[in-house]
Amino acid sequence: MIQLDHVHKQYGSKKAVNDIHLTIPSGKIFGFLGPNGAGKSTTIKMVTGILPIDSGSITINGKDISTNTIAAKHEFGYVPDSPDLFLRLNGIDYLHFIGDIYGISADDRTARIEEYANMFSIYEALSDQIKTYSHGMRQKLFITGMLVQQPSVWILDEPMTGLDPKSSYQLKELMRQHTAKGNTVFFSSHVLEVVEQLCDEVAIIRKGELLFHGTLPKMREKFHSDESLEHIFLELTQDA
C-alpha cells in the first residue's frame, strides 16, 4: 500500500503538486492520469525518493520514504519513464547488479532472469551494452530488473511506451497476477485504453491538484457520463 498524506511540492512560485492526499491500496492496479506537466512524474519521483517532499509524508507499506528511506526503498520496484540508466553495463551485468543491491540469492535471480528475459525476448541481447538497446528493449530490461527483485509494490512511470504488443500484453498479465496476490501496482500512463481495461482505481491530476480518485464506475457516476474514459479525461483536463 502507498499512502500520500497531504503532499506538497513547489518549484519557485509554481506549485507542482498541491496537497495531494491519496491511498493506493494493496491488491489493486492503480492508474495515475494527467496531461503533460500535470505533476504525475513529480509525484512519482517523490514516492520513489528521487525528489524531496516539501511538506506532507509518503509511506510505502507503512515505511516513510523520507525518514525510513532504505527500508521504504526495499518495498518497491521502479521502472522510470526514460530508462537511460547504466548504459555502459551489459544487460546481464545490470540484472546481477540489481540482484546484489536487493539481496536476491544467486539461485533465485538466475531462475528469474531466465524466465523474464525470455518472456520479454531480451535474453539473447543480455551480453550487449544497454547503450545499444532500443527504447523498448531498455524498458523491457528495467521491467525484468524489477521482476528479478520481486517487490510487493510496483511503481511504473509510463511502462507501455515503446513496448511491442506481445510484451505489453505480458506486462498487463503480470500486473493482474501481481495484484491478485494482494500486491500493489501504481502506474502512470497516457494510454487511456490500457487504463480503462486494466485499472481497478484511477486518479486524475491536473496542475498539481487531484481532480478525481476512485473506480471507473464511480467516475462515470460522478460525472453523469456513459462516455469512454478518454471523453471524461478530455473534459476534465480541457483547459490544461
Add this chain to the structure above:
Amino acid sequence: MHKPIRALIRIQLKMQYHNVFKKPSVIIGFVFGLLGILFLGLMLGGFVLQVIDLIYTMLEPSGNSDIILGSLFLMNFIVVLLLSLTLIMNGFYFTEDITSFLHFPVHSYQLLIAKSVNPLVYVYLVTAATYFPVSMYYGVLSGAGIVYSIFALLLFFVIPIIPYSLASVIVMFAMQFVNKGKNKDRSKVIGGILGFILLILLNIVLRLQHDPEKVAETIASSAEGGGMLQMATMYYPPAWLMTNQLTTDSLWMRLLYLIIVLVIALVSFWLFYAASQKLYLKGALGLNTGSGKQFNGKGLYRKQTSVVHAYRKKEIQTIFRTPTFFLQCVAGTLIMPALLVVIVFMGDFTSAASLAKSLDGSGLYVAILAVNILTIGLNPVSIVSFSKDGHSWEAHLFLPLKMWQIVLAKLQAAFLINLLPITVMFLVAVFVLQLTIWQAMLWLFLALLVNAAVTIIGMLSDLFYPKLGWSEETELFQNRLASLIAIVLSVGSLGILIALLLVLNMQMFVSLLFTVLYISLLVAALLYTVSRLLRSANRTTLTK
C-alpha cells in the same frame, strides 16, 4: 545549396559554444587555461626564437635563410595533419550526435563542412600560435615590409586547408574498413592509444633536441651544400611555393605563387568534397557499439555479493567499457610514468640507478615520495567519481543504497584502478633504478599512501563542482574546475609534506612515521569534508 550548410553550421556552433561563457566556473577555468598556455608559450617561444635567430645568422650569408619559412610551413603541415586526424575521426564518426543528422536531406559534404567548424577552430588556433610568431620574427630579421605581412596573413588562411582536407580523405578512406568491424568503441580506444604513443614519441624527439645551438648547428651544417629549401620541402611542395611567395622580390612572381597555392588549396578542397560524397556514408552508416553476439548463458549464474562489492564492480565495468573513461582514467594514467622513464633516460642523468644509490637515507626517502606524487598525484577516476554517472545518478535516488556504500565503493574503484600506474612505476623502480628490496617496499608503501590521499582529493574536487548534465563523456575532462581544484589540493597538501620533510631533515624511519601520520590526518580531514558536502548537497543534482 548553401542554406543547409548555414543552418547546420549555426546549430553546430550553438551546441558547442552556447552558454559556454555564462558559467563563472568555466570562465575561471578558461582564464587559468589561457594563462597556462601563455606561460608554456613564453617558455617554448623563447627557445624557438633563439633557434631562429641562430639559424638566420648562420644561413643568411649563404642565402639559405628561407629554410626557416620552409620548415615552418612544413611543420604546420605535419602538426595540422596529425591534429586533424584525431579531430576528424571524433567529429565525423564518433560523436553521439552524428546519427541525429544522417536522416536529414543534406549532402554528405554539406554535413561535413558544418562538422568541420569545430575542428577548424582548433586547427587555426594551433596554426596561429606557431605561424605568426615565427613568420613575423623572420620578417623582422630579414627587414621585410608591409607587403610581406599582408601576404603572410593571406597565407595563414590557406595553410590548414591542405593538410585538413588530406587528413579528411585519409580518415574517410580508412573508416570504410574500420566500419567493417562496426565497432565504434574499439576504434575509439585504438585511436586514443595511438594518440598517447604519438605524444610520448614526440616527447622523446623533443628530449633528443633540447639544445638550441646544437639544433642550429645541425641545420646549418646540412645546408652547406645549398638548396636546403628544396630538400626540406621535397615531400611537401606547397611549403616551397609558400616560402617563395613570401621571399621573392618580384610582386608578379609573388602573385603567381599565391595563385598556384590557392589552386592547390581548391584542389584539396575538391578532394574533400569528392571523398565526402563517395566515402563518408560507407564509413559512418551502421557504426555502433553492439557486439552482435547472442547471449549464450555465460555469466547467467553468479554468486550473490555485498552491495559495496556489486557497486565497485559496476564502477570498474563502466570505466573499462566507456572508451573516453578508459583512455583518460586507465591508459592516460600510464603517460606520466612513461614520460618519467623518457626523462630519466633522455635527460642529463647518465645513470638513474647510480643517482638513486648516491642519495642518502632521508634524501632517497623524499625523492621516492616526490616521484610518487609526480606520477600518481592525480587520480582521474576519482575526479569524475560522481560526475561520470551523469543521468544515471537518478538511479541512486530510488535504489536502496546508503551514501556511505556509494562513497566507499567509488573510492575503492578509483584506488584500485590507480594501482596500474603504481605497478608500472614499481617495476621501473625495481628493474630500472635497481632499488633494493627494502627501498622497493618503501616505494610501494608510499605510493599506496599517496594514492589514498589523491583518490579522496579527487572525489572531494568532484563534489565541489560536479557535472551530471553532460551529453558526451569528453565534457568531463575539458575545462573542468574540479580538475584544477584537485591539482591545487594535491600539490598544496602533498607539497607541504615534502617541504616539511626537507626542512625537518629527519631520519628515514621518523620521516616514514611522520608521513603516515600526516597522510592519515589528511585523509581523515578529507573524508570529513566529503561527508559534510554530501550531507549539505541536493540529492538530485548534487549541488549545494
